[in-house]
Amino acid sequence: MDLYTTAVQQLKDAITAAMNSAIEKGELPNAELPEFIIEIPADNSHGDFATNAAMAGAKAFRMPPFKIAKAITDNLDLSGALCERFETAGPGFINFFLGADFYSGVLKAIESDPLGYGSSDFGGGEKVMVEFVSANPTGPMHMGNARGGALGDCLAAVLDKAGYSAYREFYVNDAGNQIEKFGCSLEARYLQIFKGDEIVFPEDGYQGADITELARAYADLNGDILVDADPEVRKKALTEYALPINIEKMQADMATYKITYDKWFFESELHKSGAVKEVVELLAQKGLTYEQEGAVWYKNKEVITQKLLAEGKSQEYIDNLELKDDVLIRQNGNPTYFAADIAYHKNKFDRGFTTLIDIWGADHHGHVMRMKGAMDAIGCDGEKLHVVLMQLVNLVRNGKPVKMSKRTGKAIQLRDLLEEVPVDSARFLFNTREANTRMDFDLDLAVAQDNQNPVYYVQYAHARICSIFKALAEDGVTPRSCTSEELALLTAPEELELIHHLALYGSEIVSSAKDLDPTKITRYVTRVATLFHKFYNACRVKGVDESLMQARLTLCGCTRAVIKNVLTMFNITCPDSM
Secondary structure, eight states, X not given: OOHHHHHHHHHHHHHHHHHHHHHHTTSSOSOOOOOOOEEOOSSGGGOSEEEOHHHHTHHHHTSOHHHHHHHHHHTOOOTTOSEEEEEEETTTEEEEEEOHHHHHHHHHHHHHOTTTTTOOSTTTTOEEEEEOOOOOTTSOOOHHXXXXXXXXXXXXXXXXXXXXXXXXXXXXXXXXXXXXHHHHHHHHHHHHHHHGGGSOOOTTSOOOHHHHHHHHHHHHHHTTTTTTSOHHHHHHHHHHHHHHHHHHHHHHHHHHTTOOOSEEXXXXXXXXXXXXXXXXXXHHHTTOEEEETTEEEEOHHHHHHHHHHHTTOOHHHHHHTTOOOEEEEOTTSOBOXXXXXXXXXXXXXXXXXXXXXXXXXXXXXXXXXHHHHHHHHTTSOGGGEEEEEEOOEEEEETTEEOOBOTTTSSBOOHHHHHHHSOHHHHHHHTTSSOTTSOEEEEHHHHXXXXXXXXXXXXXXXXHHHHHHHHHHHHTTOOOOOOOHHXXXXXXXXXXXXXXXXXXXXXXXXXXXXXXXXXXXXXXXHHHHHHHHHHHHHHOXXXXXXXXXXXHHHHHHHHHHHHHHHHHHHTTOOOOSOO
């Protein structure tokens, strides 16, 4: 348990004990103890922690909060606690102030294990699957994939840090309707090379220039050998040529983006293994399918309705959702994407993952409830499937929206972005806004080498600390371990505020893991940089008493360690000089 969490737990125990003692003495009426919180005040002059215990107890004890606060504080024993004093404020708040043991303890904890600092066993080693990006392999990856890649990879890193066993997976949709459409599009472009405009391009075909380029590349290699071939043979040959090329490009883009997956899972394997057919049969056995107009349907409306009624939702609420059933097997005998998706998620559970996390575009919000319901229907726990919905990204340059790449004159793709913007900037900036908010990605900001660029600002703090150590080394100063008494010399507000924030790292990791929100850690480390710059401007390191200098060097070293800890976790470079 980190010192911050320890301090909070100590306060909870001490306040609870104080209320029980006050009840025994008759200073508070005998009543059930209220639920109360320990929080960090917005203004740190009001203390390091505050509790609302007195206000929370007003109803139970039938007393004014200020009298409850007095009863609590009259019986409060902080012996051996990390908080050494308290005071009451306002209508009954009790504020607490941390002692020197807390601040020295934080620095010693960081020094003892810089890279391990912030880690915990909160997750208990639970196997968690994080599936993200999973872009359609029929075309280039786009800005949504760029955002999803950064969020997914950094979320998996946070989960590992919080004690889970996170597994990264990319689901390749290399089967189904989109591949059929891909083959038809390639076929049309290929035939147009030899027959011109007499070949009509499919109305719903993929119009991208990449399709034309792939068809041309095949023609350059093989000539007109497919012109007179059977259409199915032709489409199959073109697809088998083009699809591996697209997938290889996707893998290369992810590698450039510093993302390494544990597995690239191919949808086609589900079909080959019979897993899709089996899951349809399983639903049929449970009486959850029916046939209509030659197709097999899943009783989605019935499953979701029963689930919501069990949760206490009204029929009116359910009716407003306008639930519909879903096709599993089309009239032509081919499974739908939904059928394959159910089989895929079942496969994840079958592989031993007890929690599944999917990162999807916000346009898939309607798919969340039915997929959770389908998991329940096949005997898996739908509540163990968590979907992070991600809003759109708008590219901005000079304050104006950008749609086309300056280099290619085409719609901007992930590859274009990574050629223009440093990977570190992309990964960091995409993690500055929660997934459920729309985001303007500022291309000018992403390449700026100044403190307006958040990743530069954080990296510069690390480099600045390195320069302090380098300059002192040139003067013959060698950092050494400090005693608790020496660390107690760190009493300036800027010093204490920085140490207090360093102490929050472990609890921020756990909070980020709980909320599936890695952007909390990006904001955390940005705040570390801000507080360090504030300390640097207020407190001299060189030219002060030797013990104080060494204590401040310890603080600098611990700050550097935490910044490096976060950036390394997020696979962002951590330069020693800039």
